[in-house]
Amino acid sequence: MSTQVWWFVSRSSGIIAWALLTLSVCWGLFISTKAVAKASTPAWLLDLHRFLGGFAVTFTAIHLFGLWADSYVEFGWRELFVPMATEWKPGPVAWGIIALYVLVAVELTSLAMKHLPRKLWRAIHHLSLPLYTMATYHGVAAGTDKTNQVFRIAALASVNIVAFLAIVLILAARRAALAKANAVRPARVAVDVTTG
Numbered sequence: 001m002s003t004q005v006w007w008f009v010s011r012s013s014g015i016i017a018w019a020l021l022t023l024s025v026c027w028g029l030f031i032s033t034k035a036v037a038k039a040s041t042p043a044w045l046l047d048l049h050r051f052l053g054g055f056a057v058t059f060t061a062i063h064l065f066g067l068w069a070d071s072y073v074e075f076g077w078r079e080l081f082v083p084m085a086t087e088w089k090p091g092p093v094a095w096g097i098i099a100l101y102v103l104v105a106v107e108l109t110s111l112a113m114k115h116l117p118r119k120l121w122r123a124i125h126h127l128s129l130p131l132y133t134m135a136t137y138h139g140v141a142a143g144t145d146k147t148n149q150v151f152r153i154a155a156l157a158s159v160n161i162v163a164f165l166a167i168v169l170i171l172a173a174r175r176a177a178l179a180k181a182n183a184v185r186p187a188r189v190a191v192d193v194t195t196g
Helices: 005-033 042-069 077-081 090-111 118-125 128-142 149-195
Strands: none
Touching (some): 005 042, 005 149, 090 128, 128 149
């Protein structure tokens, strides 16, 4: 067996974890914007979103195990879980570690969603976009595949898709807030006219 097998396991599982996270974030944004609500039942859409997020956690664990098992760069428990503890690309690795903690928080609160206050769950779930940003930066800056043309195109495409969907979601939320405000305003005017 090749001495680099764990390095390959770490690299490939890291890329797969990032791709699954990207798909989960995109799917979550699709659900939130109601872009595909008519394509299928809401339960099926939510199940796919949860599956992608859970699978991203699984491949992140494989990524960490591959780093720990590999001997090319020494990654012990401290280097894997404490930001800035490694001498190998400490900044980009630190962002990966922070992304790991945010991923775990998002996934655990998603599993416990029915037992948490809705505002708390929503606040933590909204960390998915910064999580995606941190994981993407980690992959591009710390990963050895950053010079791979296919990876670079995939990263650029995913950033554009996530940014587009996030803008659509923000605009849809603003439009809904304006519609709600406009619906309340005529009712108040009608009350003022009748009482005046």
